[in-house]
Amino acid sequence: MAIPSIAQVRKALIARPGKPFDLSARDTADRSLFPDKAEAETSLRKDAAVINELKDMLYAEGKRGLIVVLQGMDTSGKSGTIKAVFSETTPLGMEVKAFKVPSSEELARDYLWRVHNAVPRRGHVGIFDRSHYEDVLVVRVRGFAPLEAVEQRYAQINAFEKHLCENGYTVVKFMLNIGHAEQGVRLKERLMEPHKLWKFNPGDLDDREHWPDFMNAYQIAVERCSTRHAPWYVIPADSRSRRNAMIARIVRGALEDMDLAWKDPGLDPGSYTI
Amino acid sequence: MAIPSIAQVRKALIARPGKPFDLSARDTADRSLFPDKAEAETSLRKDAAVINELKDMLYAEGKRGLIVVLQGMDTSGKSGTIKAVFSETTPLGMEVKAFKVPSSEELARDYLWRVHNAVPRRGHVGIFDRSHYEDVLVVRVRGFAPLEAVEQRYAQINAFEKHLCENGYTVVKFMLNIGHAEQGVRLKERLMEPHKLWKFNPGDLDDREHWPDFMNAYQIAVERCSTRHAPWYVIPADSRSRRNAMIARIVRGALEDMDLAWKDPGLDPGSYTI
Numbered sequence: 001m002a003i004p005s006i007a008q009v010r011k012a013l014i015a016r017p018g019k020p021f022d023l024s025a026r027d028t029a030d031r032s033l034f035p036d037k038a039e040a041e042t043s044l045r046k047d048a049a050v051i052n053e054l055k056d057m058l059y060a061e062g063k064r065g066l067i068v069v070l071q072g073m074d075t076s077g078k079s080g081t082i083k084a085v086f087s088e089t090t091p092l093g094m095e096v097k098a099f100k101v102p103s104s105e106e107l108a109r110d111y112l113w114r115v116h117n118a119v120p121r122r123g124h125v126g127i128f129d130r131s132h133y134e135d136v137l138v139v140r141v142r143g144f145a146p147l148e149a150v151e152q153r154y155a156q157i158n159a160f161e162k163h164l165c166e167n168g169y170t171v172v173k174f175m176l177n178i179g180h181a182e183q184g185v186r187l188k189e190r191l192m193e194p195h196k197l198w199k200f201n202p203g204d205l206d207d208r209e210h211w212p213d214f215m216n217a218y219q220i221a222v223e224r225c226s227t228r229h230a231p232w233y234v235i236p237a238d239s240r241s242r243r244n245a246m247i248a249r250i251v252r253g254a255l256e257d258m259d260l261a262w263k264d265p266g267l268d269p270g271s272y273t274i
Numbered sequence: 275m276a277i278p279s280i281a282q283v284r285k286a287l288i289a290r291p292g293k294p295f296d297l298s299a300r301d302t303a304d305r306s307l308f309p310d311k312a313e314a315e316t317s318l319r320k321d322a323a324v325i326n327e328l329k330d331m332l333y334a335e336g337k338r339g340l341i342v343v344l345q346g347m348d349t350s351g352k353s354g355t356i357k358a359v360f361s362e363t364t365p366l367g368m369e370v371k372a373f374k375v376p377s378s379e380e381l382a383r384d385y386l387w388r389v390h391n392a393v394p395r396r397g398h399v400g401i402f403d404r405s406h407y408e409d410v411l412v413v414r415v416r417g418f419a420p421l422e423a424v425e426q427r428y429a430q431i432n433a434f435e436k437h438l439c440e441n442g443y444t445v446v447k448f449m450l451n452i453g454h455a456e457q458g459v460r461l462k463e464r465l466m467e468p469h470k471l472w473k474f475n476p477g478d479l480d481d482r483e484h485w486p487d488f489m490n491a492y493q494i495a496v497e498r499c500s501t502r503h504a505p506w507y508v509i510p511a512d513s514r515s516r517r518n519a520m521i522a523r524i525v526r527g528a529l530e531d532m533d534l535a536w537k538d539p540g541l542d543p544g545s546y547t548i
Contacts, residue, residue, distance in 0.1 A: 060472040083364040090357040091401065092372075094365040127365065184548050191543035198334040198537040205546065263472035269465035272479065274458050 003043045006253035013233045015226035023219040028179035030236040040245035047248035052088040054255035059093040060263045062123035064168040069128045072176030074204040075186035084244035095120040099130040111135040141213045154224040161230040171230035172254045176237040277317045280527040287507045289500040297493040302453035304510040314519035321522035326362040328529035333367040334537045336397035338442040343402045346450030348478040349460035358518035369394040373404040385409040415487045428498040435504040445504035446528045450511040
């Protein structure tokens, strides 16, 4: 087997903009892109190195930015993805923002306020560990806002992301699509292993009980908010190694599409005496 | 040769709090701690792996923070240090803040305002690429503030750093001490290599012409602001590999001194049914 091309990975995983989307048809255990685990690991390693190099060019250029949105149920591997895909990447010029329960300062503004505030500097890569999509996911499931307000948000989010794209940002969004059974396995792991126990939050079990509601909310969000300027990719996430490899391919593709090159500051090197 | 212990590295490089300090006596090319380059690289690799593990524990604990201050003349290797020392570290929980020329918003406040604002969340590691020390270095050399105001700042900075330490932050400060000749070599490299040219700033040559004034400002800042709660380490920086190895030893030491352990959330794993 060869490593699948970036185009193949995108085509297999994208939620096609403007088309009907069926989350239930996406197999969380699908390994068809990377049947072989070792090959997934090789692909990840190669892509992580290229991502590092392209990120340095983006930093040097300082004119555009990349925003990577990671969404998924608990244990779907948001942190693990960050570690793996950016394993070769220096923290200089990286901005990881973990969106937690909104603070009172944040709740005192509209829900996109804190997100806009977290947009990375030009030249940087911003990773959103959760994002404004919480405001149409958990908020919808739990009824934290009236349904009519939630219903307005999809178009608001599309407008916001379009604004970012028109102003020099590339936005790429990943749903880490883990299966209910695999989440059960991982929650049990957290309870069993001392270095994972700190991540266990009894509240996660409440979300687990609302699984069908969350899947419905994801279905709606992905279908309505996968756009040409900011597509959603739905990543089979039951296998960590394949999940990492697939996301790395797509992140690399997003950076390659920027046509980055080492910035030419327009200096005449010969004119300086040191 | 064995890898020098953390205690040995600290002792050799610290500016002893409350004691006279003589910057001119510090050899920028000193290799005595790591005579052998390969050994420096080995030491760095080992320390980078431990730093990654300890940082994850700090993140899990979420109660304390580490602030690493990097100061040095242009080309002294602030970016390179970040890349090397945190090469194994996931960007999750890392906050790199590059302090640039203050914005009008920043200039409208006292000089520590933007620094306080950049303090990392508890559980995170904050790296300051330049820092509030610019306000007693370039500001002193260029006369951007009256000398009387600058003279007040050393005690203000000590009080600010003491405040951080008393509130759960470990602060460790590095002067990357590069020689005038080595800087010349590196500035020429920037002019010659396409992937380095973007870093070349003709303004750096102005600073280079004020070299003795900058060294005097560093001498004063390090002597007055190396405290028991926030010591300065003066790192011979003419050799990149040794610089990285020495800093990694000290950063590892700072994390080890926190006595970190995997957080025990106080849960009874047996009480949950998944």
